[in-house]
Amino acid sequence: MISTLFLVAASFAAAATPPPEQQIAAAVLAAPAERRAEATVLGYSPEGKLITLRKGSNDMVCLASDPNAKTFSAACYHKDLEPFMARGRELANQGMKGMERHKFRWKEVDEGKLKIPKEPRMLYVLTGSGYDAATGQVADSYLRWVVYVPYATAESTGLSTKSGPYPWLMYPGTAGAHIMLSPPKK
Numbered sequence: 001m002i003s004t005l006f007l008v009a010a011s012f013a014a015a016a017t018p019p020p021e022q023q024i025a026a027a028v029l030a031a032p033a034e035r036r037a038e039a040t041v042l043g044y045s046p047e048g049k050l051i052t053l054r055k056g057s058n059d060m061v062c063l064a065s066d067p068n069a070k071t072f073s074a075a076c077y078h079k080d081l082e083p084f085m086a087r088g089r090e091l092a093n094q095g096m097k098g099m100e101r102h103k104f105r106w107k108e109v110d111e112g113k114l115k116i117p118k119e120p121r122m123l124y125v126l127t128g129s130g131y132d133a134a135t136g137q138v139a140d141s142y143l144r145w146v147v148y149v150p151y152a153t154a155e156s157t158g159l160s161t162k163s164g165p166y167p168w169l170m171y172p173g174t175a176g177a178h179i180m181l182s183p184p185k186k
Contacts, residue, residue, distance in 0.1 A: 016067050016068070017044050017045065017046045017048065017067045018067060018133065020043060020053045020054075022133045023041070023043035023044065023053055023064040023065075024041045024043065024053050024054055024062075024064070025133070025136055026064060026065060026072070026074060026131045026133070026136075026138070027041050027042075027043060027062040027063060027064040027065070027074045027076070028041065028062050028074075028076065029074060029126055029136075029138060030062060030074045030075055030076040030124045030125060030126035030143065031060055031062055031076035031124055032124070035058060035060045035076070036060075036062075038056050038057045038058035038060070039054075039056045039058060039060035039061065039062045039076060040052065040054060040055055040056035040060065040061045040062070040079070041053045041054040041056070041061075041062045041063075041064065042061065042062070042063050042064065043063075043064035044064060044066065044067055048067070048068065050089065059078055059079045059080075060076055060077070060078065060079065061076065061077055061078075061079050061081075061082050061085075062074065062075070062076040063075045063076070063077075063085070065131065071127065071128065071129055071130070072126075072127060072128040072129065072130055072131045072138055072139075073125065073126070073127045073128075074125075074126045075123060075124065075125045075126070076123070076124045077121065077122065077123040077124070078117075078121040078122055078123075080117040080121055081116070081117070081121050081123065081148060083114060083115050083116070084105065084109075084114065084115070084116045087105055087108065087114055088101060088105060091104060091105065102171070102174075102176055105175070105176065106174045106175040106176050109150070109175035109176075110175060116148070116150050116175055116176075117148070117150070118150060120147050120148060120149050121147070121148045122145070122146070122147055122148075123145070123146040123147075123148065123178070124143065124144075124145055124146075125143070125144050125145075125146065126138060126141060126142070126143050127141070127142050127144075128140045128141040128142065142185055142186075143183075144180070144181065144182045144183070145180075145181040145182075146178045146179065146180060146181070147178060147179040147181070148176075148177070148178045149169075149177050149178060149179060150174075150175050150176070150177055151173060151174065151175065151177055152169060152172060152173075152177040152179075153169070153172045153173050153177075154169060154172055157169055157179070159179060163180065163182075165182075165183075165184055167179050167180065167181050168180050
């Protein structure tokens, strides 16, 4: 009985994880078109483990949408952000969420335990209600842009720290400071 349940569970998990080609096609949609073909793509094995689906040749890393999530979310970012992003995923897997996770990473950067580039680095995030592999389209898609500028402040950038329909600075003065560029939703 146990082995039958295990096989059913394993089959369900394998069926829930899209094939690598589909994960790659969906993940790179977050990146600018001219950066997609050479991007490294991280995605999920049938067992749900995060793996490298494709080794790229440019400076872009794309993260496929988690097959266990209820909605679609893919992100592409400069490879220099990968240690910071990987640490965030690791802490999330340990149950650390939200501001607690952010502050923990910022402290690690401050202490020299975690690297984040000093120069600006780009992150693209594409979200939606789902992905149609047949058409290659994200349903209800929304693309926002983030420019990481560690330790930037309103005074050093001239940006507002209040969200709005304009570029604004989130988490000013921290290792995780970034400029949010969020176009109005359609």
